[in-house]
Amino acid sequence: MNSLDILRREAELLAMSAIGQPPHKGVPACPGLNLGETVRHVGSGYRSALEWIRLGREPQDGEWQDYPEPGEDPLEFMRSGAEAVLEVLGAHDEDEPCATWWPDQQNYGFWRRRLAHETTLHRMDVQGAAAMEVSAVTDEVAIDGVDEVLTLWLGYKLDVLGVRGSRDGLVAIEVGEHVWLTRCGPHGASAWRVVDPEDAHVADAQVSASPMTMYRWLWGRLPDRMVQVHGDDDAIAQLWALLRLATK
Template structure:
């Protein structure tokens, strides 16, 4: 899968979806967030990633432009940020080392993948705010996004934040033939792929959906009624709540 091509395509779709739209339009899937803030956020995110790469460490507040300059249009701020970070990523092989915020992947491939999914999800947000049909992604992209949100955000970000669940529980995530087990509880959270379906029999509950639906549900963009749930609903509710804290 070429994450750089996904990033380039999704950034252009985001721009095209935002052109001519009033910035105050709310994002239906994210109450309190509007279209203009979403565009500004992704533009700042591109610059934050560049700062990580160029400084070789986590940038401090003020070490990268998180907001447009006075008089600068938010959409142009986003577009120029996309151009800059794509040019940086194109100039390096994905296996080439660079600083990231995930110890397990310290290379340019991390940023290609992270920004591809960040841009894709916010492109969907912008389309929703604009009243457009939310465009689907290829199943390969959605399944990769499911893996990323589970392993990176649930499995790593919560630990960085020091957030724990209140009870031990195992929940299976099923997307067609792809399976993950998630563990949440007082000792932390983790997620891993499962090859043998028999291994999921230890789970307290299971959530199943097609790739696009699961991708959006895990990111909090779709309600529970859009996925199929079986088993302990409290275990699923805990997973959902922890994902919201991890990805906010």
């Protein structure tokens, strides 16, 4: 999977999907979020990543351009951010070190992957707001997105936020032959990929779906009825709630 190519393609698709659309159109899966704010958020995210790289640390509020200049078109703000970040990421190998917010991956590959999924997710949001058919991604991209949201956001970001579950729960996430186990509870959250699909049977509950559906469900973009669930409903509900906090 070439994350840089995905980022380039998804940024252009997001922009094309937003052209001519009223910015106030709401994102169906995210009450309170609209199309214009989604486009702005993506443009800001590109600039924030560039500041992480430039400064070698987390940028503080005001150290990057969060909003378009007065009179600047938000879509152009997003597109110029995409061009800038693609230029920087394309000039460095994936394994070349740089600052990121995940201690386990301090290199340019982190930003390639992170921004590829960020752009893909919000491209889907823009298409939903515009009442377009949501373009699918390949199974490879979706499966990588499942891995990212579980290992990075659930398995790391929650700990940074200091958020804990109220009870121990082990939930298996199944996408065909690909299986992850997630553990949530008072001692924190973790997620890991397992080699043998039979390991899913040790879980309190299982959630299964196609790659694209699971990718969107884990990010809160699809309702529970779109996935197949089995076992402890409370464990699944806790996982869902913690994911919403982690990815907020």
